[in-house]
Amino acid sequence: xxxxxxxxxxxxxxxxxxxxxxxxxxxxxxxxxxxxxxxxxxxxxxxxxxxxxxxxxxxxxxxxxxxxxxxxxxxxxxxxxxxxxxxxxxxxxxxxxxxxxxxxxxxxxxxxxxxxxxxxxxxxxxxxxxxxxxxxxxxxxxxxxxxxxxxxxxxxxxxxxxxxxxxxxxxxxxxxxxxxxxxxxxxxxxxxxxxxxxxxxxxxxxxxxxxxxxxxxxxxxxxxxxxxxxxxxxxxxxxxxxxxxxxxxxxxxxxxxxxxxxxxxxxxxxxxxxxxxxxxxxxx
Amino acid sequence: xxxxxxxxxxxxxxxxxxxxxxxxxxxxxxxxxxxxxxxxxxxxxxxxxxxxxxxxxxxxxxxxxxxxxxxxxxxxxxxxxxxxxxxxxxxxxxxxxxxxx
Numbered sequence: 180x181x182x183x184x185x186x187x188x189x190x191x192x193x194x195x196x197x198x199x200x201x202x203x204x205x206x207x208x209x210x211x212x213x214x215x216x217x218x219x220x221x222x223x224x225x226x227x228x229x230x231x232x233x234x235x236x237x238x239x240x241x242x243x244x245x246x247x248x249x250x251x252x253x254x255x256x257x258x259x260x261x262x263x264x265x266x267x268x269x270x271x272x273x274x275x276x277x278x279x280x281x282x283x284x285x286x287x288x289x290x291x292x293x294x295x296x297x298x299x300x301x302x303x304x305x306x307x308x309x310x311x312x313x314x315x316x317x318x319x320x321x322x323x324x325x326x327x328x329x330x331x332x333x334x335x336x337x338x339x340x341x342x343x344x345x346x347x348x349x350x351x352x353x354x355x356x357x358x359x360x361x362x363x364x365x366x367x368x369x370x371x372x373x374x375x376x377x378x379x380x381x382x383x384x385x386x387x388x389x390x391x392x393x394x395x396x397x398x399x400x401x402x403x404x405x406x407x408x409x410x411x412x413x414x415x416x417x418x419x420x421x422x423x424x425x426x427x428x429x430x431x432x433x434x435x436x437x438x439x440x441x442x443x444x445x446x447x448x449x450x451x452x453x454x455x456x457x458x459x460x461x462x463x
Numbered sequence: 464x465x466x467x468x469x470x471x472x473x474x475x476x477x478x479x480x481x482x483x484x485x486x487x488x489x490x491x492x493x494x495x496x497x498x499x500x501x502x503x504x505x506x507x508x509x510x511x512x513x514x515x516x517x518x519x520x521x522x523x524x525x526x527x528x529x530x531x532x533x534x535x536x537x538x539x540x541x542x543x544x545x546x547x548x549x550x551x552x553x554x555x556x557x558x559x560x561x562x563x564x
Contacts (some may be wrong), residue, residue: 205520205531206504212530213500217487223499230501234508 191221198225201232201330236331245328252324253332256317256415257339260310260382263418265344267306268377272369273360274299305435307377311385312442313414316407318389319449323399333390340382344374396453403448410445414438465548468506469515473545476516476535484521484532507535515541 195214199207210231214224239245278296286292318333325332364370393399399407417433433441465473475489487498510516521532537545 206533208523208530209520209533210500210504212527212532213487213503215527215530217500219499223497227499227501230499231504234501234505 191225195221195225195228198228198232202235203327236328239328240331245325245332248321248325248328248332249335252317252321253336254339257336258343259415259418260314260317261340261343261378263306263421264310264340264378264382265374267310267381268374269364271303271307271377272373273363274303275373276360276363276366276369302435305439307381309414309435309439309442310381312439312446313411313418314382315385315389316411316442316445318386318391319393319399319445320404320407320411321386322390322393323404329390329394333387336386337383340378344378399449400452403452406448407445410441413441417441464551465515465544468502469510470545470548472503472506472510472535473515473537473541477537477542477545479535481536483535483537504533507533510541513540514538515544 199210202210210228214228217224219227317336321332321336322329413433417438471490471494475493476483479489487500487503490496490498507516507518511518515538517536517538519534521534523529523531
């Protein structure tokens with residue numbers, strides 16, 4: 180009993196510490212100090228901090244900026260990424276089903292199997308990698324343009340992604356139809372669970388990693404920020420062209436390798452800058 | 464016209480003087496009522512926007528493990544508002560004795 184109460188208290192303090200991150204650094208420290216001096220129980224302190232944070236956020240959301248970010252950045256990008264991820268997850272599910280259902284020792288010994296796998300893997304991995312890079316950059320940029328409302332905007336991005344997936348946005352007409360793969364999609368795992376897992380791995384995880392990283396390391400330098408914007412706009416346009424019904428736009432859809440190159444430019448630039456600044460710090 | 468909690472905060476801040484921060488403890492001691500940090504900060508924001516108090520982040524001190532304090536100072540407008548509230552309360556309760564038997 181005592182251990183359970185102690186665990187609950189620890190959980191409440193941990194949760195409160197997380198929630199306090201929604202406040203400005205200066206105010207966060209002052210609140211922490213006040214809480215340390217007060218005789219509040221963990222539950223009282225948690226309620227108190229929640230009330231303060233909700234008040235601060237409601238004040239911030241009275242300005243147009245967070246709404247502009249939500250309607251011009253979070254929602255369009257969320258729907259686009261969700262559509263792309265669902266389309267790609269459908270394709271990946273077929274190959275995964277093929278491999279899982281046919282894998283046996285004799286197949287694994289066959290050179291033809293490995294040859295086909297090597298042919299297929301780039302087709303599956305490159306778009307997944309590109310999606311991951313694009314969403315990571317989106318997370319970083321979101322942290323830059325909506326710093327004070329970041330976690331609410333991030334949560335709304337998640338909501339948009341999940342809702343777009345759950346309420347089944349109409350399939351783009353030109354995307355592959357899987358009539359010949361009914362056996363795959365008859366399986367609940369490949370039909371419902373796999374797309375969600377794919378979305379979590381290729382979209383949610385990189386987006387939150389991007390947000391978290393930029394809150395830890397600080398702002399992007401202006402050239403890097405320009406590179407990110409250019410890269411994400413090209414990729415978004417290409418992804419939009421990929422799911423668009425307009426054939427005229429489709430000619431702009433980049434092949435997977437080119438998309439991966441554009442999507443990878445941002446993270447590569449970031450890694451180079453980070454390693455350069457680390458090297459300079461070590462030398463200093 | 465001030466609210467009751469605003470008046471309590473102004474009075475606590477005025478009595479603490481230059482060292483006024485986290486007036487919740489002062490309010491709790493005097494009134495015997497719990498004062499949450501959320502309520503305190505939100506009310507301070509409102510009072511600051513009305514020009515009744517000024518708040519600023521004090522320098523970190525070793526007392527609170529180096530954590531800064533939100534310091535509070537009552538402005539002349541705050542003094543006038545508190546004085547007016549006090550006069551009104553004193554005037555309206557002149558012939559009433561609030562005592563439990």
